Amino acid sequence: MVIAIHGGAGTILRSSMTPALQxxxxxxxxxxxxxxxxxxxxxxxxxxxxxKAVCVLEDFILFNAGRGSVFNNAGGHEMDAAIMDGKxxxxxxxxxxxxxxxxxxxxxxxxxxxxHVLLTGMxxxxxxxxxxxxxxxxxxxxxxxxxxxxxxxxxxxxxxLDHTEKKFGTVGAVxxxxxxxxxxxxxxxxxxxxxxxxxxxxxxxxxxxYANNKTCAISCTGHGELFIRAVAAYDVSCLMEYKGLSLQExxxxxxxxxxxxxxxxxxxxxxxxxGNVALPFNSEGMYRGYRNAEKTEVQIYKD
Ligand code: ASP
Numbered sequence: 001m002v003i004a005i006h007g008g009a010g011t012i013l014r015s016s017m018t019p020a021l022q023x024x025x026x027x028x029x030x031x032x033x034x035x036x037x038x039x040x041x042x043x044x045x046x047x048x049x050x051x052k053a054v055c056v057l058e059d060f061i062l063f064n065a066g067r068g069s070v071f072n073n074a075g076g077h078e079m080d081a082a083i084m085d086g087k088x089x090x091x092x093x094x095x096x097x098x099x100x101x102x103x104x105x106x107x108x109x110x111x112x113x114x115x116h117v118l119l120t121g122m123x124x125x126x127x128x129x130x131x132x133x134x135x136x137x138x139x140x141x142x143x144x145x146x147x148x149x150x151x152x153x154x155x156x157x158x159x160x161l162d163h164t165e166k167k168f169g170t171v172g173a174v175x176x177x178x179x180x181x182x183x184x185x186x187x188x189x190x191x192x193x194x195x196x197x198x199x200x201x202x203x204x205x206x207x208x209x210y211a212n213n214k215t216c217a218i219s220c221t222g223h224g225e226l227f228i229r230a231v232a233a234y235d236v237s238c239l240m241e242y243k244g245l246s247l248q249e250x251x252x253x254x255x256x257x258x259x260x261x262x263x264x265x266x267x268x269x270x271x272x273x274x275g276n277v278a279l280p281f282n283s284e285g286m287y288r289g290y291r292n293a294e295k296t297e298v299q300i301y302k303d
Pocket of ligand 1: 224
């Protein structure tokens with residue numbers, strides 16, 4: 001049994017972090033790991049564990065997902081999320097939604113209660129209402145830090161990844177349960193000041209999220225456009241399935257070679273069917289952690 005999570009990758013420098021803020025991030029990561037692992041220990045499924053861990057991270061205002069989502073160009077929040085079950089290869093995803101409290105819950109509902117994989121915008125919100133999912137008003141998603149980030153981006157007329165100094169985000173979880181089933185989930189507010197319905201890799205099965213009991217479960221974070229072009233999550237699985245690479249080897253090829261060559265900054269969290277964990281990233285840092293029977297580990301920086 002194991003669960004691994006991330007809270008985004010990017011330019012995360014010790015010099016720009018206060019001890020109090022670092023503590024808050026670490027506490028957030030730990031509480032998500034503990035909530036997910038408790039489900040696994042109880043004999044629950046990996047899909048329940050990743051959904052729960054991502055919900056905890058979505059509710060935590062410092063990460064760019066759910067409540068802490070960045071502002072888009074119109075001053076609103078458009079969130080993306082996905083979930084995948086490695087046993088059945090069932091998947092659910094959602095993009096460009098507003099005011100849904102936990103986008104990952106909607107992704108799971110789409111997987112289980114619709115005949116589709118990916119729903120977007122107003123249609124997806126309608127489906128959420130139909131299934132009595134929880135909504136929250138705009139105030140819930142407001143934070144001064146995010147608002148200021150958006151104002152800066154507006155002034156400079158740029159679309160910003162939540163990855164520059166002090167701006168971090170996107171969350172994800174992967175897990176292996178007692179029965180040997182793998183699952184992955186990812187959730188994000190995307191890029192600050194995004195427009196035209198921009199969607200990143202997180203809700204695209206195979207790009208930002210993938211799980212297959214034969215190989216591994218993956219959740220990515222980074223510059224979404226490049227992760228889509230690299231089909232990053234599925235590529236890790238393919239390198240294991242078709243080339244016989246280990247989890248670590250496959251992750252190294254994708255994160256430290258293929259993505260680097262096309263300028264794709266970021267990282268991913270991965271577990272394989274035997275419980276190995278890999279948390280590779282090619283950026284300055286990545287909020288990350290894992291928990292198994294032996295230990296709980298939470299890290300932010302490279303060293
Ligand atoms: N991958 C996400 C996106 O491009 C952003 C992130 O990981 O922070 O939407």
